[in-house]
Amino acid sequence: MGSAFTIFKRHLHSNNMRMTHQRDHLFHVLLKSSHPLSIEQLIPLVDSHFVSVYRNVQELRKVGVIKQVPLGLKYSYELSDMFKPHHHHISCDGCSAVSGIDDEEIERLIDSAAVRAGYRPTGHSLEMRGICRNCRVTD
Amino acid sequence: MGSAFTIFKRHLHSNNMRMTHQRDHLFHVLLKSSHPLSIEQLIPLVDSHFVSVYRNVQELRKVGVIKQVPLGLKYSYELSDMFKPHHHHISCDGCSAVSGIDDEEIERLIDSAAVRAGYRPTGHSLEMRGICRNCRVTD
DNA sequence: ATTCGTGCAAACCATTTGCAAGAGA
């Protein structure tokens, strides 16, 4: 069958990359996380040398396992659509909480806007900001 | 009247910031540019010390004159909606050309998705990728 | 056995900071 981890292993193999403890661990940290993580957040969570975190995030991004997403003023990382259904994020200006957003219609509209501009769409990144319920009350 | 530059000057003044050659120049470089520029691109274009470019980009971002946009794998900078009508970008995976996108309906949908998720929307960033006409032919 | 990947130290380089001199208001 095709669990995320099985797909991951196959994907590594087909790219002549080895499955190591470090990559296994990195993958599972990202799989379990409910929101994207910055390198800074990743380093203490993944038990491997920080240099390996950098290298593996890069390598896995190159082969499409990991996706870079702009969150706040810096980039964070999450598993690609290959492992998590395509979605977007909204982060609260007040408390920085992050929620997932999943809206079919937005996707369609984004792609059709790309086509209208003369492009064959290959992807996009959409990040939203707002004030969450809690922070609206606590003002 | 309210040309972009006049608004800029007023905005600086109301934030106790001085109008200097360097800021004037930075502002005009961004105003004339058809697409966002990275710090790296900005430094040779703006005739001031690179430290001042860093500082001014930061300061002007804090007071809402400049906006940071994720382009490709890094961030670039452009004037905020205060000076250029709100829009998004699509960049070609092949030649890196950037075009502007302006679609009212997407805007509405993005905001309504935010509301549905329980947030009062304050902003968003949307960057698209695709293959442009030229690059589709030249394959 | 043969790569490929890791850890460590060192190098790198983009960005930031401290401070004295210069410029705007």
Add this chain to the structure above:
DNA sequence: TCTCTTGCAAATGGTTTGCACGAAT
């Protein structure tokens, strides 16, 4: 004049690289 901003030099710190050892296939 008074304060903000600039330029320069130096410090900083996140990221990358070189290399020998260790691990995966």
